[in-house]
Amino acid sequence: MTLQSSVRKIYQGVADRRQMYRLFDRHAQRPNRWENDDSALFAGEWFEIARAEHDYMLDLLPPLWMREEMFALREFLTESVTSVFYTLRIDSRTRHFHAYCDLSQPRSPVEMRDAIINRESWPVKAITxxxxxxxxxxxxxxxxxxxxxxxxxxxxxxxxxxxxxxxxxxxxxxxxxxxxxxxxxxxxxxxxxxxxxxxx
Incomplete structure (x- = not known):
């Protein structure tokens, strides 16, 4: 299976709750599911969500940890990868995002935050x-x-x-x-x- 490794935006637009759950495991059909460490497949994926979805996930379970503009889910997707949710101020607008971060790399949530802000601050609307x-x-x-x-x-x-x-x-x-x-x-x-x- 082809493994990803870079930070990547995986959905254009704001995902609603149904889309959010589909995006959480968009690799559901991967071969040998659960038999391998799929951390590299998920780590680095991110997309935008609405405030209602962000708040819903915050209320679902007590977070693993919470910082000023982010919190991490207590339930891990793989051994070291879990969901991190962000509330970010970009171009004078408050926006919300979900990302998979590999917490075996302590700076991954901060680096993800910086990558999201950089990507969403492009002066011209474009897509790679x-x-x-x-x-x-x-x-x-x-x-x-x-x-x-x-x-x-x-x-x-x-x-x-x-x-x-x-x-x-x-x-x-x-x-x-x-x-x-x-x-x-x-x-x-x-x-x-x-x-x-x-x-x-």
Whole structure:
């Protein structure tokens, strides 16, 4: 399975409660689920939520810890990765975010906070190529996404796949192999024409 390692925005827009729960485990179909340490798969993922969802999660269980602008969930997703929720002031607006932080790295919640503020402070509304792919993966229903299995060559196994529809065909493709036209077709209309920005 392809493991992620960088900080990455995985959903464009503000996730409602249903979307938030879907995004919590958007890798539910990963092979050998629970048999491996999947920390690298989740650590670094973040998305925006509404205040109601932030407050709901704060009231759900006593936090593991709480600081001025963030709190961590007591229940860990993996051995060292847990949810951290943020309330951040960005461009004179108070906004709320969820991120998976690896607490085996003590500065990860602070570094995540800084990365979110940096990303959300871009002067021009834009989206990176990687963010387009992550949004597509996050927004696609489980029945239409998965991981490459035994029918793929060994070097492709475990990589993320999507069903792609074209004239007279349905094809299972690796997420990273989508063409520009296929990416545009899978993005919601309001994201299609945003300029592509190179990842920092």
């Amino acid at each position: 190529h990687e963010e387009r792919l992550e949004h597509i993966w996050s927004a696609t229903h489980d029945e239409y996404r998965g991981y490459a299995g035994d029918r793929f060559p060994p070097e492709y196994r475990g990589k993320r796949t999507l069903l792609v529809y074209g004239p007279g065909r349905t094809e299972l493709k690796h997420l990273d192999d989508l063409t520009d036209d296929e990416i545009l077709a899978k993005l919601p209309v309001h994201l299609r024409h945003l300029p592509i920005r190179a990842a920092a």
